[in-house]
Amino acid sequence: MNKKEDKLGIKAKKTEDFSEWYNEVVIKGQLADHSTLKGFMIIKPTGYAIWEKIQSCFDKSIKKLGVRNAYFPLLIPESFFKKEAEHAEGFAPELAWVMDEEQREKYALRPTSETIMYDSYSRWIRSWRDLPLRLNQWCNVLRWEVKQTKLFIRTREFLWQEGHCVYETDEECKKEKLTYLNEYKEICEDLLAIPVLEGEKTDRERFAGAKTTYTLEALMPDGKALQMGTSHNLGQNFAKAFGIKYLGKDEKERMPWQNSWGISTRLIGALVMAHSDDNGLVLPPKVAPTQIVIVPIFKSENRGEVVKKAEELKSKLKNYNIELDDRDGYTPGWKFNEWELKGVPIRIEIGPKDIAKNQVVLARRDNNSKEAVKINQLDKKIKDTLEDIQSSLFNKAKKFLNSNITEAKNWNDFNKKIKNKKLVKAFFCGKVDCEDNIKDKTGGATSRLIPFNQPKKLGKCVHCNKESKFLVLFGKAY
Amino acid sequence: MNKKEDKLGIKAKKTEDFSEWYNEVVIKGQLADHSTLKGFMIIKPTGYAIWEKIQSCFDKSIKKLGVRNAYFPLLIPESFFKKEAEHAEGFAPELAWVMDEEQREKYALRPTSETIMYDSYSRWIRSWRDLPLRLNQWCNVLRWEVKQTKLFIRTREFLWQEGHCVYETDEECKKEKLTYLNEYKEICEDLLAIPVLEGEKTDRERFAGAKTTYTLEALMPDGKALQMGTSHNLGQNFAKAFGIKYLGKDEKERMPWQNSWGISTRLIGALVMAHSDDNGLVLPPKVAPTQIVIVPIFKSENRGEVVKKAEELKSKLKNYNIELDDRDGYTPGWKFNEWELKGVPIRIEIGPKDIAKNQVVLARRDNNSKEAVKINQLDKKIKDTLEDIQSSLFNKAKKFLNSNITEAKNWNDFNKKIKNKKLVKAFFCGKVDCEDNIKDKTGGATSRLIPFNQPKKLGKCVHCNKESKFLVLFGKAY
Numbered sequence A, B: 001m002n003k004k005e006d007k008l009g010i011k012a013k014k015t016e017d018f019s020e021w022y023n024e025v026v027i028k029g030q031l032a033d034h035s036t037l038k039g040f041m042i043i044k045p046t047g048y049a050i051w052e053k054i055q056s057c058f059d060k061s062i063k064k065l066g067v068r069n070a071y072f073p074l075l076i077p078e079s080f081f082k083k084e085a086e087h088a089e090g091f092a093p094e095l096a097w098v099m100d101e102e103q104r105e106k107y108a109l110r111p112t113s114e115t116i117m118y119d120s121y122s123r124w125i126r127s128w129r130d131l132p133l134r135l136n137q138w139c140n141v142l143r144w145e146v147k148q149t150k151l152f153i154r155t156r157e158f159l160w161q162e163g164h165c166v167y168e169t170d171e172e173c174k175k176e177k178l179t180y181l182n183e184y185k186e187i188c189e190d191l192l193a194i195p196v197l198e199g200e201k202t203d204r205e206r207f208a209g210a211k212t213t214y215t216l217e218a219l220m221p222d223g224k225a226l227q228m229g230t231s232h233n234l235g236q237n238f239a240k241a242f243g244i245k246y247l248g249k250d251e252k253e254r255m256p257w258q259n260s261w262g263i264s265t266r267l268i269g270a271l272v273m274a275h276s277d278d279n280g281l282v283l284p285p286k287v288a289p290t291q292i293v294i295v296p297i298f299k300s301e302n303r304g305e306v307v308k309k310a311e312e313l314k315s316k317l318k319n320y321n322i323e324l325d326d327r328d329g330y331t332p333g334w335k336f337n338e339w340e341l342k343g344v345p346i347r348i349e350i351g352p353k354d355i356a357k358n359q360v361v362l363a364r365r366d367n368n369s370k371e372a373v374k375i376n377q378l379d380k381k382i383k384d385t386l387e388d389i390q391s392s393l394f395n396k397a398k399k400f401l402n403s404n405i406t407e408a409k410n411w412n413d414f415n416k417k418i419k420n421k422k423l424v425k426a427f428f429c430g431k432v433d434c435e436d437n438i439k440d441k442t443g444g445a446t447s448r449l450i451p452f453n454q455p456k457k458l459g460k461c462v463h464c465n466k467e468s469k470f471l472v473l474f475g476k477a478y
Helices: A002-010 A018-028 A045-064 A078-083 A085-094 A115-124 A170-191 A237-244 A266-275 A299-318 A332-341 A352-356 A375-402 A413-417 A432-442 B002-008 B018-028 B045-064 B078-082 B085-094 B114-124 B170-191 B237-242 B266-275 B305-317 B332-341 B350-356 B377-400 B412-420 B434-440
Strands: A032-034 A042-043 A075-077 A097-099 A106-109 A131-142 A159-168 A195-199 A213-221 A224-237 A258-264 A292-296 A322-324 A346-348 A360-363 A370-374 A405-408 A423-428 A446-451 A469-474 B031-034 B041-043 B075-077 B097-099 B108-111 B135-144 B158-166 B195-199 B212-219 B225-235 B257-264 B294-298 B323-324 B346-350 B361-362 B371-376 B405-407 B423-428 B445-451 B471-475
Touching: A002 A332, A002 B075, A018 A032, A018 A266, A042 A045, A042 A159, A045 A085, A045 A131, A045 A159, A045 A170, A045 B195, A045 B323, A075 A078, A078 A106, A078 A115, A078 B225, A085 A237, A085 A405, A085 B305, A115 A159, A115 A237, A115 B195, A131 B350, A159 A170, A170 A258, A170 A266, A170 B471, A213 A375, A213 A446, A213 A469, A224 A237, A224 A266, A237 A258, A237 B445, A258 A266, A292 A332, A299 A352, A299 A375, A322 B423, A332 A346, A346 A352, A346 A375, A346 B108, A352 A360, A352 B031, A370 A375, A413 A423, A413 A432, A413 A469, A413 B225, A423 A446, A423 B108, A432 A446, B002 B332, B018 B031, B018 B266, B041 B158, B045 B158, B045 B266, B045 B294, B075 B158, B078 B108, B114 B158, B114 B237, B114 B332, B158 B170, B170 B212, B170 B257, B170 B266, B212 B377, B212 B445, B212 B471, B225 B237, B225 B266, B237 B257, B257 B266, B266 B377, B294 B305, B294 B332, B305 B323, B305 B346, B305 B350, B305 B377, B332 B412, B346 B350, B346 B377, B350 B361, B361 B377, B371 B377, B412 B423, B412 B434, B412 B471, B423 B445, B434 B445
Parallel strands: A292 A322, A292 A346, A405 A423, B294 B323, B294 B346, B405 B423
Antiparallel strands: A032 A042, A075 A106, A097 A106, A097 B097, A131 A159, A159 A258, A195 A213, A195 A446, A213 A224, A224 A258, A346 A360, A360 A370, A423 A469, A446 A469, B031 B041, B075 B108, B097 B108, B135 B158, B158 B257, B195 B212, B195 B445, B212 B225, B225 B257, B346 B361, B361 B371, B423 B471, B445 B471
């Protein structure tokens, strides 16, 4: 048994080797595995069950908002990419191509579906009656990443949803792109218990082909920012490139306005980083595929009695996602470790002594506390504890985020704070060249977002000292 | 308005040009569209909503059976295909390959995932404790079809689920592959109202690499058989090829047994063919994204009153998937046509005269019957009518199927009945060559299945007159 226990546990420490720790938690927590194919991952059942929770939650929200799901082809003709110059240039390094000897044209595996969807939109949209058009698809996308890949965070294939809407007016378009950003915030904060910051992207970080990109950013425990979701105001760029037009109420031909927005399986990576610890996964109750595990503590002579009681408890608590671990051949201690590794929020231990006292022992995964609970109070206690775990995880993460945002008045200060793994607010000129320089000199700091609430008075750019355009949040990112 | 009505309706007749009729119903019923890419389709929101119903229904069933969802990479290294010779040969003509200049190996876009999944299984499975392993994935697959493509039925990319299970014994494996086939039958008959026949495939029609393939076949109104779902007993073929082994309870190294099984978006094609008519789609209530549509009948002077009453009805019936069509600028007749085209099972008409009588007019899509219903009886009437439409559609299709199965005692008889678009039962030797000949001589008839219930006494093969192996059902297929 000892050998197995060694094999199970996480060896790296979160505070010492974050990257190796993360990899171990993902793999040993059974969320995902590396594929034989370089840069590709396999999403294992527990990881996929988390994705299904995110999907189900988000899918319900957008359906209420009038969005409908559809499915567009995986392959995109090369000519489509060439229609919107900035989009083509932005995605060029990441495309994988399909050979087809019959065809004259090369096909790219979709890295995102603007071009193939808008080709259809140009045929489907005729009049103002067809607008707003709000479609979404859940699918796989491929980006031939050249950087080091990382499970869930940066892989050559990942799963996501992409929403693509078309509106009569610029106003509607602008308004709704924030609606979707708010839905993402709800997913991050309410479901995953990860606090996020919201804002606009600078020119350098904007989505290829968009007029404006809006983003949610979270801060990971290693001091790096992680983009959690984005929403793009495409303006009329793609409508122009793909010839999307509609007949207005005034019987005149008009050009519509578009936005697109997405979240991906990357959120599962953020979830792991934000909450997990040196014993493995820690999952917020709302997204945990298993919320409670019952571990009966028995010897062969009282196995029957204890397991029977455990089964009774399980059926009493059947409204939760609950598992009973009555496997033979494993010690309770070994089982405790395994379920801790898997991040199950609540563990219920029950043995002969507990049965005699009509109680169970309830252990919390998030803070390791243990307490005896009378069985007739268990239902209420479980409900309260799950709620408390969910809010505690969020509050802890929120405190961490708040204590790591700081401001820098000058370039020296900026450098020092970036080195100290802070998110740094500073005035910035907005120029791509200047941001390139900041990235080079700091070993990787880029603008994460331009906060929606800007100060009334702006100072000089923290790097070039020229007139600044806005206050920007900088940080290192994945 | 007339011009629009012309454009909306189906021009081809189901009995005269089935193929063109089908294409029109799919496109004008807004289920799917052809893509600019040859052989690819776009699944539009209504089509995708039907797929979501199938998914949700089947996903619940398999989760109850202990199957868990996962996701494996889209790309499959060429070397994986070469490991199982029969599998490699079977799929060779249908593969599309990805170019990647950095890599030495070519990658195929998955046509099915046995090889990439079993490569992982060989690393994951260690002992009998890891078995049975039951994984499923919902994904896109690509088969570079050379035959004429047809929306939903035969396209170069389609959506499906593929289940892949591993067991300790041959018995478990054989038993469960029929479990999944039964679930498919439930989906076809209970949800889609399409009766199916079940049986085994002959050597010629077997899945590439399988020991045995089990199939469900339905008969379409043009006399062609359509494969609705398959389950394969893979035996130990892939375990051998991919080195999947486990340590048995007896501490000895053993080789496991496997099955795989799938259904696809092709079912939506079957749904259209089976029930729809010259006015467009006819959808069984259980799978219809919209089950009821309310069309208020008003003039500008009484619009307010009528629409208000219609809204009241809608909110009373909110447990159904219901829509209220209060658009201005379209006549009730035009709306009726449009909702008929879209296959909505029940239409409720309500005008000032109905309001005065405290009634509505209820129209059934399946048989065009119309009747006045008192509003206080509407809820019960709707429930009964939806159930009746569901069972009527099934019974009608069942009657059609039964009346088109026949037996052939000799080769002349066989030919005549195949020409008459029947499903023909005949004794057959089971040889691939003999089946090739039958196909050539009849212009396309192949064995559809070997029924599970075989006669005790067999006659001579209907084609070669040699000893027959079983009674087989022959027919033409898509």
